[in-house]
Every structure is written in structure tokens, then in C-alpha cells.
Amino acid sequence: MVSDRLAIETVDLWKRYDGIDALRGLDLQVPTGSICGFLGRNGAGKTTTIKVLLGMAKATRGVARLLGAPAVDAEVRRRVGFVSDEKDLYDYMTVDEIIAFTRPFFPKWRTDLEQKYRQKFELPGPRDIKDLSRGTRTKLALLLALCRSADLLILDEPTAGLDPAMAEDVLQALVGHVASEEMTVFFSSHQIAEVDQIADHIAIVDRGRMVVAGALDDLRDRFQRVQLVFADAAPEVRFHAPGVVRVTRDGRVLTVLTREREPLMTEAKALLPASIEVSPVTLKEIFLESVRTED
């Protein structure tokens, strides 16, 4: 199998349901070995994207690839683990039973990891799955996904509804696993803080299209707030620099929110302000600004 530099790739992906375009030309690129956070408002197309990637829905148009192969290819999906919000587990089984049931399907099953996670997650072997708490069900689903030696793990809101301690356990299991095994993680989330914490790449989708994507550190470096203070009333200016998201005038102060710091700085300095101050923008703001200003 050819190892691709992109674990997930979509090109101009469209998906139409009953006359509604849930995805409208989505371009997604998740580099191999990265932990990528997938953000978007409710209804923006996150779940649809995941469904198409996992072959649970067929694209109307465009390309979707997992680990270099078409997403519809059943073979490649054996190398992909999935942890969903509903935690599709067989309620009538016990923890032991579902592990025993799942194991034979995967020749590369890691019994060492099974022992490790059984202990770490404190999974009660003989307990019925239907009697487990939400957090424990998530951890069980995670064990099943991690022990298969998947090259790619896709998670749909893995910490939704979990208390902070449980959520942290899940995040720790993910980073711990990525640190010692080679795996790419793609997870959708509404928790900006956790994306900040563990992701090195992000993708923000809005109305079926990608609005922001890339390495998180890179985005944080380019997306900045620039504050200009003038000796007298701040000038009314239209900036020509690309990437300007929002300009606010308040007396002697001009505040500019921009996606591209460098070009703006050049224009800002030319205005000869009394002072220029650059400050970072939080991921939350990047998200809010990106999903608000799109046409």
C-alpha cells in the first residue's frame, strides 16, 4: 500500500439530500500523522462529511479519499477506526463479549494494547454495555478502535456529554496513542478548548464549504488583531490588504482583525499611527469570525 502524505482528502465534494446541498464543493486535506480538529456550526456539514468519508453515504459529485484510496473502497476502510456519537455498540453484550467479538475481524489486533486500555479505562469485563455510563461507553468504543491498529481514526464529537475528567482521559488516550503508534486522528468537535489542546491542524466548515484550514500554529500566527492608536481621531480607512476580516473605529483607536498579518502591517504603518500593537486571536474568535463573515 502506498503511504500517502494525506490521510484524508476531498476535492470539490458535493452531497445532495432531497434537494438540499449539504456539501457544496468541500476541499479537505488532513496530513498523515496529524491530529486534525473538524469544527463547524450545527448543520454546516460535519456529519455529512464523515458519513461520505466512511462510505455510509455516497457523494453526489467530487472526490473523497482515505489513505490514498477511494473512500468507497472496502479494503481501505479496514484500516480506519471510527468512534461515533451514538457509540454503535451492541447493548446486549458485555464488555468482554464485544471485545471477543471484534478481535477476530482484525488480524493485527493488539492484545498488548487491549490489556493496557482495559486497565487504564477501568472497563468492567462482565458488565452489560447497556449498563455502562456514557463516558465508559466512549472509552470502550475507543479501545475497540485503537486495538485494531488503524492507520486513521475518525471520531464524531468524542467527548460530547462527558465530564471534564472523562473527557481528559479520552484526549490523553488519543495523544498517548498517536505518540507511540503511527496514526492520524480526525475528530469533529464543538469544544474549542480541546481542539486548541490537542490538534495541530484544523478544518472549519460552514454551509457545506471549507472556510479555514491548515496548521493551527500557522493560522494563529497569521490571524491577528492589530490595534492602531492615533494622536487625533482615527482616520476612516478602507484597507486594501487581503484577509482583513473586520475594522472598528473608536475615537483615536483603529482595531483591525485580519487573517494575514504581514500585508496588513505594511499598510498600517503607512498610516503613521502613534502606536501599533499586535495581539493574538483565540481559536474561538477565529471560528466565530470565519463562520460569520462568509457570503
Place this chain on the structure above:
Amino acid sequence: MLFRPNPSSGVPIYLQLMEQVKHAIATGAMRPGEQLPGMRKVAEELVINPNTVAKAYRELEHEGVIELRQGAGAFISENAPSKKDAEKFRAAQEAVAVTIDKLRAKGVADEDIRRLFEAELLATEGKRGE
């Protein structure tokens, strides 16, 4: 000894880690030649991205603060930019010792010496030339 960075602070996590290591060296918590914890361990304990830890370690190596030795791990450089701080600290220690000796020779009690230092520090707090 390395603690969880603040993901929402606006300062990239790898930079926060680098600062923590440099600060540890400046305070003497870590010394030249000593080994840093492994990258995997740091990622797992701090619950942050392993690539981020790797980036921090690479940058620290680039700045000459640490050395990455193949197969052995990461070590604080012998010439890490801390020597100046350590020397400054030693010189300060000497100055304090000399002053205390003088005061004791004049018959000033230890308790009074302590109070004098504290009072002087408080009184001149805002006037530091920093």
C-alpha cells in the same frame, strides 16, 4: 516539572513549552547536562499533541538550549543560556553574605537584619530600574 500549557492563551503551545524549559534552566530547576523527559511522556502527561512537543524540542535544539542525542534523549546543553543567570545569582549571594557579616559585626540581631531587608525591598518595589 513541566506543567500543562494554557491552550487558550493565544501563545502557541510549543512556545509555552520552550519558555517553561528556559525558565527551569534560569531558576536552576534543570541544569546543563541533565536529561529532559521524553517527548512521548511529555505529550501524554500534559495531554498535548506529540508533534507540538517535537516542535518545541527541535526549536530548543536550534537555539542551542538543548541537545537531542540519537537514541539517548534530550539533554540541557552545557552552554545553555543560563550560565549568566547562575553567575549573577552567585554574585548576589556573595554580596548578601558580605552585608550580613558587616551588620552582625555591628551587633545587629538576625531578626532585625531580616526585617530591614524586607522593609527595604517593599519600600523600593516600584522604583526598580526594569
